[in-house]
Amino acid sequence: MIVFLLLGHLTGFCFCLSFHINQTPADALHREGEEARFFCSHAQAEFRVMLWYQRSPGDDALKLIGYGYGQFLNDSVEEPFKKNFLLGGDLNEKEKKGYLSIRGLKALEHTAEYICAVREAHYLKDPQDVCIIVVWMQLSSSMFAAVVYLSVLTHSALSVSILQSVDLLSPPGASVALECQMGPGLSMSSFTILWYRQNRPGAPIQLLLTEYEQTKDHFRASIDGPKNNFTLQIHDLSEDDSSIYFCAARHRGTNRNSLVGFCKRDLAVCSGSYQAYFGEGTRLTVLEAGINVTAPTRVKVLSPSEKECSSGKKTLVCVASGFYPDHVSVSWMINEKTVSKGVATDSAATRYGTSYRITSRLTVSSEEWTSDNKFVCSVSFFNGTTTTYHNDSITGEAKKSPSGTELSRDKYLRVTQSAKLSYIIFIVKSCIYGAFIWFVAWKLQSSREKRRK
Template sequence: MCLTLTAGISLGVQIHQSPSAVIRNTGDNVQLVCTHGQSDYRVMLWYQQSPGDKALKLIGYGYTQFKNDRFKSGFQAVRSKEKQSSLTITNVQTKDEAVYLCAASLHTYFGKGTKLTVLEKDKEITEPTVEVLRPSPTECRNEQRNKTLVCVATGFYPDHVSISWQISGVGVTKGVATDEAAQWMPGKTFYQITSRLKVSEEDWYNPKNQFNCTVNFYNGNDTVPYTDSIRGEGIVFIVKSCIYGAFVVFLVWKLQVCSTQCSM
């Protein structure tokens, strides 16, 4: 089935879905709510999008009243009002982790979705550690004159995170490249995600500039920001660094020459 996703608001149609994220323990029940503003949209539908899967799976649908035999096992829906529907997921398991989307009318208008995470046994919610890394020393010789800052968020569970960058308090999106999803670190029982910010040489060599990376982490109750920052480097420091680098290269070459001569 080919579906056209129009999330949130389109052509005056408003689909509101809440909450936007949910974290639950195994065996809990979860309730999601969807409302819209069109009285002539009598059919409402619920879909499931599993992690890493772009396809939407239809959970069930209903008209004025839902018939739960139209829903998959473990899911119950109620049409409490003409423009409102609630979906209950009973006895949630890790297999139920997904983004759940509500739709109204002919599958066209969707809510923004609810991300459900089911905590694994013996795992606790853990906040991220955030660090901004300076550009690589090799970029001192970068002919394109761009510098790349890297923001690393690690040690967190579950993976409800988003990343944003600011330069001296002003949000930036140009030059930002963030991993599509947090990566599970095998054997370490936590997630990690990185984001890269490419800035001009002029911006980086301005010591007045402060580069902030903010990682917003949802802990099941609130979305909490975790931030790290670094300042741009002064040109004097850069020149010294380059001179020092050249000195190290010269010293290594000198030792190699000495070693060759001494062995003759």
């Protein structure tokens, strides 16, 4: 919906016929160093003067950027804006068209609301005797904001990020507050902020409420624009409130009544032509009565099984047990260096009675296992205030011949050489022995022939 603001002489009255003014885009999001361009047009012949204003966050004053009278000239931009701002367009045609270009964007200087205004081309003795029409967009029945809001990211490699408070543990019946903030260089005024909940890892997430909904059951949302903060308060906690709570920001141009799906890839989802971004999530656990917060009582690393298939791979298993609640994570190190390749950890801890257990597996090559490497399993546990670490380690086995049949190359060469030499000696001895037997037999035969004669 488009409405018009009419400004007239202080002592008189200026009546202006209303008409439609188009200003696009509705909102804009850019990185530092890029160029932003906004367009303004209308079809009212008498209104050949177009003005552009800037209103910075937290400032009610409108600052004139520049204006064009029939056309835009080199001096159309006011002195404070000449470095980065450029005005252009054609105001002499039937359809008046103009644009505002901002080059070399900077987050602190250029994140603001930009307003297009038009007025009639009259030559008046008193400059207040003009009728100016400023375009505004109605966002709700009680709030108006400028047509264009530009957000500039603070670094060319920076993406939209959502910051959330750390995990929480709370007894039943208490109240907690979950905080959400936009990342550096971003303002909540150009986004719609929402809260979602996920009952368990891997389960679908559900829309809880938005910034336009103040209260839902025992959930209450409040937004503090100047502090860039969106808070979710949960009163009279029960075990059913144990969930992962996600704060999400969606570009304000998206239909507020549409639900945003959840996408695991970089926690971003698409809704129409706009994107919504999720924070990492705040995990809230409402403690069960009668069960104390307990760190892992046992962490054990198990060596690879001797029956493991000879595929050149060995699997180490880490088992952590005896902890409550299940606010744990598992990581692996080889020789004090963190590794992620070959790591597979349970998606969630398993409940056993009043405690939990979780397992993690690390698959390495046979060479890594038989090279005297040190393998460490580290389990981090959050007790509600601090994170503690619980480790166990195992050292790889050096190559050996448990059955006595596996030989090294050098030893094999020595054994074969010895065998060859032994065989030669055996042949020589056999020949000598054979010659000796032949000689003895010949002597005996000679003696018998002499006695016969």
